[in-house]
Amino acid sequence: MFFRAWQRLSSVVLGLALAPAAMADWGLNMPQGITEVSQSIFELHMLIFWICVWIGVVVFGVMFYSIFKHRKSKGAVASKFHESLGLELLWTAVPTVILIAMAVPATSVLIQMYDTTNSDVDIKITGHQWKWQYDYLGEDVGFFSNLTTTDDEIYNRTEKGENYLEEVDNHVVVPTGKKVRFLITSNDVIHAWWVPEIAVKKDAIPGYINESWAMIPEGQEGIYRGKCAELCGVQHGFMPIVLEAVTADEYQVWLDDQRAGKVAEAAAAQGDFSYDELMVEGAAVYARSCAGCHGTEGQGMGSIFPALAGSPMALNDMAGHIDIVINGKPGSAMQSFSAQLTDVEIAAVITFERNAWGNDTGETVTPKMIIDAKK
Amino acid sequence: MILPAFGIVSQIIPTFARKPLFGYASMVYATSSIAFLSFIVWAHHMFTVGLPLQAELFFMYATMLIAIPTGVKVFNWVSTMFRGSMTFETPMLFALAFVVLFTIGGFSGLMLSIAPADFQYHDTYFVVAHFHYVLVPGALFGIIAGVYYWLPKWTGHYYNESLGKFHFWMSFIGVNVTFFPMHFIGLAGMPRRIPDYALQFADFNAIATVGAFVFGFSQLIFLYLLIKTIRGGEKATDQVWEGAEGLEWTIPSPAPYHTFAEPPHVK
Amino acid sequence: MTTATASHDDHGPAKGIMRWVLTTNHKDIGSMYLWFSFIMLLTGGVMALIVRAELFQPGMQLIRPEFYNQMTTMHGLIMVFGAIMPAFVGLANWMVPLMIGAPDMALPRMNNWSFWILPFAFGMLLFTLFTEAGAPNFGWTFYAPLSTTYAPSSVTYFIFGVHMMGISSIMGAINIIVTILNLRAPGMTLMKMPLFVWTWFITAYLLVAVMPVLAGVVTMMLMDIHFGTAFLTRQVVVILYCSNTCSGSLVTLKCI
Incomplete structure (x- = not known):
């Protein structure tokens, strides 16, 4: 174990030395995501980020200029000015304008995120300690989704798999090109259902149903992984989410399989x-x-x-x-x-x-x- | 609880820039507005609990507003330094680190205040990075700066300046190595409060741990320095710092057990 | 004030341990606050290092998830309530009277009391680490019902600990407000006060306003756990509760 720790440390040091080439695959930024909403959020995020960077460049620029030029060791003599109404009003007004410029796009994205009307598919998501339950409303399909990573992997007795802590037995399957509404609640404590790629994160609160939605565009079929994002007890770190986006036709087939499976189970019992x-x-x-x-x-x-x-x-x-x-x-x-x-x-x-x-x-x-x- | 740290930094920067604080009145008003706004922004911690849209918008706008008085303070500090005559003793170093790193924490706070983006940031390591930047190089560096600043007045001895600077640089490096990578793993999708994580977060977590140990153990330097200064050292003058102004510098160093039994007259 | 009349001779402090137990001197109390917060900083720091050591690599190496949750929770509580806040109060005790030209804090005996509550509050909190159920493990934001129905039995000690540090904070804050309002030297008008005094003046008002809310929240937790009430289990109240917690513990402490 210590050898592996040492290896990791060396690789980290090496990685820093070789940056930024090594940084490329380290995941430095928020995922752009696959839905319209997630991409708007990403753009918003980058907008604010660059605004902050430029404010930082200006403010710290002035500051470090003074630190280098106006130091006593270079013989700088302190001037005595200590206020300037015009300047103070200016740097109250300018940030206000910048904030308004940020608030406008933020408001419109937020309104879009809150519009859960006219959905094609409704999925009720219930958080349990420590697993997720999915019910496809009106389809008579429902199941639980458990972590499949083994204790041997977690406690370092075997090699960790590729999707360590991000794999479950039953994926939540959604069709592409349809508006899917998520109704999120909990059976015990507060959880939060989060899939970064579709930018859906909502708290699952017992006795209360939260709504959110996503529309995955056609052509973006695939597997997207997420996690519980609210401390919910001991195994909080061990209840991931795996979302599988399939075409509308495959989705219908999958629904039928699920129903058939249920009948077979009842017979087997x-x-x-x-x-x-x-x-x-x-x-x-x-x-x-x-x-x-x-x-x-x-x-x-x-x-x-x-x-x-x-x-x-x-x-x-x-x-x-x-x-x-x-x-x-x-x-x-x-x-x-x-x-x-x-x-x-x-x-x-x-x-x-x-x-x-x-x-x-x-x-x-x-x-x-x-x-x-x-x- | 960051406000007194603002106060400490506002004492230290004028002293070592040898120039009066820029915009005293606006500092007072900015502090009051931060206090007022902090009463109406609490729900920015719960953007994802399912608030109605109107409430969400209200708290988003209110939270964004806090950036304005906070910005005023930072601009005032920078203007105080501008065309001053600066020296860089340990309290000043910590105060400067406070201004820079707290501002970075403020920037990530501004990003978090944007509700739609907060749906992606909330309860990830991005939040952990944000509030540690506010509390560690913010509040804690403010406190440490204050301790270095007033230590000669309390003990009657100057602390060892090179040891103080060593403590500063170790802390500064440690803090940044610990908390800066947390921005990245948060954005990449690592939730907070998890004891174990998926493999793609491994490298930055390893870096953060190394930084945390550097930062943690460098506080032992501080402990050693404190004890050493209490037990002895170069005798401090009453004024202590060349540019210091205020009543606390008019009494002897170390401060006698009872002071101002006769109230002083302030002109 | 006793300190003012006793100034005929600049007598020093009493000798021995009782100097520190019985002291009403703002400098002594300030020093005790600062040393206390430094000890708490190191304690909370050790917890943070345990957390970081576990997170060094993926997989569980050093500790179990249940202990991990206790460490993160205790780290948050101790750093915010035990390290940062008392350090600021300690600096205020030392410097506010010196900066405004006052002989001492306005309420020196209460000052002693508000410090000496703290070691007991944190003793109670730290003691939970050695109980069978373990320390609080629900995060320092203690969202119900994880912090009530599903909490370890040691949560009661946590609640009383928070009550005690709340009392301490309120007394400290009142003391600072009264000192600043009444004991300024002649000529020290409000707009001449150093900024450190100003920021503490405002913070003290925030503390007085918010600590009772926090105390109210933990009292509701206490009632829910032991007296069968359901303040925090109905849906509306959960929201209200989260708000209380947030406004109480988070916003004012960070004020940003």
């Missing part, structure tokens, strides 16, 4: 599963959905997130265990997994929790038991 199958599936589900709070070895975390290894519920109270996974525990960080996981996944993870880390109850929880418990 009626089938029979062996203990071994459930344990394998359960371990995967646990790592994805539970380990963030309850620990990779079921050891819990601090005083807020209880341990599962050796817990009385996991050892003795099967009905309670099923209930808390399905319905969550109100007023605590334990959320309802009823919509988040399929019946098979819930059954598998409960089976896993009741048999892993020395909780050897030998019990199997089947998907049918979950379906019954949900009734």
Whole structure:
């Protein structure tokens, strides 16, 4: 680890020495983005930036001129002037004019950003600790989106992948050439949904729905990555967003696939599963959905997130265990997994929790038991 | 909480430029307007929480207005230096660094005040860079400048000037190496308050960490200098600085335990 | 004033530790404020270095995310309320009376009290690091409900700590206002005051106006956590709350 740290340090020093050639791929500036709004914002940003640069050049120019010319060691004698009404009025008036010149384009961009009317697609986005839920309103399609970067990568046990911390299992898919409206809310604490390339950032506040929108032009199909931008607890840095823009036709196909997948899942839950199958599936589900709070070895975390290894519920109270996974525990960080996981996944993870880390109850929880418990 | 730092710098620059402060009255009015405006701009921290458009516009305009009195102050400081007779003792160095770096923090503040652009800046390292530029080379450098400026009056000894200058340059380099790259990683899209980050932010983060350690450890120089000055050093005169003016320079150095038992008369 | 009548002989300070505990001398109190803030600067600095060391490379190397959040939160609170603000108050204590020709601060006993609250407030805040639940981890802007329903149990110490430093700030600010208004030397008109005095005069009014708002916010948090109220859970109030927090802790402290 220290060797790698040293390598990085050397590469940094080297990079500075070779600047600016090495700087080119370092990402110094805001992305221009792919939508009309994001490009207006970028232009606004550059406008203000250059205004600031020029003010800086003038003010610091005068200042450094005085520092070099009017120093005592060069025999400068201080003059006595200490006010000038005209000058003072001038440098109050000039910034005012500059500010008005900045405010005009800023206002028009802001008005454009707030116009969420006449949308073609509505997606409800719900923040959870620590994942995003997407519901396509009126389409009967909805899913959760979890980080897929593994703990081994995060804790430096294996090489980090290309999209380290910026990859999820289910992408949020949007069509190009259509106005997509995002309705953003939260299930627990305040999150913020942010994709820089489309310049959408809105706080997700529990009990409150925020609106925003984006229209990705045709020809800009691709994958765009974003992150949660408001501190939302321990795993705040581990709930990214992956937005996939596809053509309108591909979007329709994708919607149909999603609906078909749901039907297949419901049918699968009626089938029979062996203990071994459930344990394998359960371990995967646990790592994805539970380990963030309850620990990779079921050891819990601090005083807020209880341990599962050796817990009385996991050892003795099967009905309670099923209930808390399905319905969550109100007023605590334990959320309802009823919509988040399929019946098979819930059954598998409960089976896993009741048999892993020395909780050897030998019990199997089947998907049918979950379906019954949900009734 | 930056206002007293403005005050300190407004004491120091005239002293070392050997010239009265330019625009005293407008400084007072600018300070008052900043105080007034700061009551009506609070929502600029929440442009992204979903305020109604009208509220958003109001807070954007109000926040932009703060740039005007702040600008007046910077212009006044620069005019105070202009055609002065400057020397560059440690308090002056910190005050000059304050003017330059605080202004940079002010520029990024102006950029943040533009609500549409703030949707891209909000809660990223750009904000972290901004308020650290305001608070560290702003407020903190103001305080350190004040300590160097009044230290001979407090202790009766001059501090070691070369050690003070060494402390200044280490701090100045450390601060900039730490916080300037944060502008870049913020614009490139790194959110604040995350313990781990995607790979494209790695290089600038490594630089910032190196800078932070330089800055942190250079404060130990300051600690050493303070203790050394309290324990002894060249005897300070009552006036302390050639160009200093004001009642505090009329009393002996070190300042006796009780001062002005008889009120002085100010003409 | 006692200091004025006792000036028949320029007697020095008392001896030993009690000099510092009982002192009402503005210079002693100013020095204590400055040393206190320097200690807090180093404490908060160590936390910042822990944060930066973790961020040196991608991946988690030195600490866990939960401790990282505690470090960033405590760094913010300690630097703003423990380092920057007391340092300014310390400079004001030392220099404002000297600059306006006053023998001492107008309310010297309150001055002693407003300093000695601070070590206890920050002792309480730092103590949370050693509790089982860990220190506050919700960021120094403490947005609900992350800072209420989802907060570690140590949040109560944090709330009382903020109350105490709020009391200290308000007392310090009142003292500065009263000193500047009443104890200026003859001929020292308002528009002759040095700018350091002017800026502190204005800042003191800001502190008096805003500290109660901040105290109100943390009191609402306290009530929500322990007495089953729901000030900060209804949607409208969340917005109001954010505004309070912002106006309280952020804007006035930065004033920019």
